[in-house]
Amino acid sequence: DSGVTQTPKHLITATGQRVTLRCSPRSGDLSVYWYQQSLDQGLQFLIQYYNGEERAKGNILERFSAQQFPDLHSELNLSSLELGDSALYFCASSVLAGALNEQFFGPGTRLTVL
Amino acid sequence: AQSVTQPDIHITVSEGASLELRCNYSYGATPYLFWYVQSPGQGLQLLLKYFSGDTLVQGIKGFEAEFKRSQSSFNLRKPSVHWSDAAEYFCAVGLYGGSQGNLIFGKGTKLSVKP
Numbered sequence: 001d002s003g004v005t006q007t008p009k010h011l012i013t014a015t016g017q018r019v020t021l022r023c024s025p026r027s028g029d030l031s032v033y034w035y036q037q038s039l040d041q042g043l044q045f046l047i048q049y050y051n052g053e054e055r056a057k058g059n060i061l062e063r064f065s066a067q068q069f070p071d072l073h074s075e076l077n078l079s080s081l082e083l084g085d086s087a088l089y090f091c092a093s094s095v096l097a098g099a100l101n102e103q104f105f106g107p108g109t110r111l112t113v114l
Numbered sequence: 115a116q117s118v119t120q121p122d123i124h125i126t127v128s129e130g131a132s133l134e135l136r137c138n139y140s141y142g143a144t145p146y147l148f149w150y151v152q153s154p155g156q157g158l159q160l161l162l163k164y165f166s167g168d169t170l171v172q173g174i175k176g177f178e179a180e181f182k183r184s185q186s187s188f189n190l191r192k193p194s195v196h197w198s199d200a201a202e203y204f205c206a207v208g209l210y211g212g213s214q215g216n217l218i219f220g221k222g223t224k225l226s227v228k229p
Contacts, residue, residue, distance in 0.1 A: 033217075042219060043158075043204060045216040048214060048215055055214055056216045090157060094215055097214065098214070099208025102160055103160070104160075105158040107155075108157055
């Protein structure tokens, strides 16, 4: 158990819908990362927050947005869902920003878009 | 742009045999290098990392990796594989010297272990 929690574990929804994925980082970690894992694209970085502020952005679609709240939990919002958004979404956390800091991964949220 | 290549999609080894998983990276400078393991239905767990210094690094579960700058490689090794090592292994690079912590992952190598 990494100490990072993600809810829900599974999510099944229809095209065009909007969903919210939630992540609680390890106690004391200030940085949160979101990654998407799909069969065709592999594991791709989406976005990073550090202490409530966006720190880095990767291949995140405009239909996707995220935020980190004052209690440091984070939410990833996916809207206008398409079949291709079906994937495993991981959240990771680290104490500080910067690649020197080990990232601890949550168990993921499996999103299925029908 | 930075990239990570894991040439082997799937490897099968016999239990007790040695293992080497290959990883090559493309980056302008020496990056931070990582190996993660993902068991079925699980998140990723860090096996080991290289930042600087000794190019042979030891990790958890008996794994080690060697950084070779001339070959831009960071191959993962284990002298004797156990059935519980069956999983998917990901090599990753991190931006050196920046405050951004995002990792760039390879496509992964799935390891199967024969009894």
